[in-house]
Amino acid sequence: MKKKITTNINIKNRKAEFEYFLISTWTAGIVLSGTEIKSIRSGKANLTDAYCSFEDNELWVHNLHISEYVNGSYSNHEPKRDRKLLLNKKEIKKLMSKLNDKGMTIIPTRMWINENGYAKLDIALARGKKMYDKRESIKEKDRIRENSRNYSDD
Secondary structure (H helix, E strand, O other), X not given: OOOOOOOOOEEEOHHHHHHEXXXXXXXXXXXXXXXXXXXXXXXXXXXXXXXXXXXXXXXXXXXXXXXXXXXXXXXXXXXXXXXXXXXXHHHHHHHHXXXXXOOEEEEEEEEEEOOOOOEEEEEEEEEEOOHHHHXXXXXXXXXXXXXXXXXXXX
């Protein structure tokens, strides 16, 4: 019987919701080496500047920074190498067709480890925000924060 692994690794790309309108999301597997998964389990990954693109009908994530594993020695990985994402053929075709629209991009929003111990990457089809959209987002956050303060004072 296989032992279920309980982890609470949840690495988010906070900048994504501020910079983009997230239209739809998918969960993808990610091809990693041994030292990369160990670094992710210790929470040493950064999704901030990462983006996804297609190469030969395969989806790849670029600029995903996974820090080198401390005990990795000579077999350590390169921190910002390109990594292949694993999706169904149907999902890949759907993403490719939607990516052809103007202003659309694919960005990773969250990295987590499932109950079987595999690293998963939540990716989103997104459209970039203009400056006035970002100002509206800031105003909305301030409005929500102000309302929560008012309710907590009562």
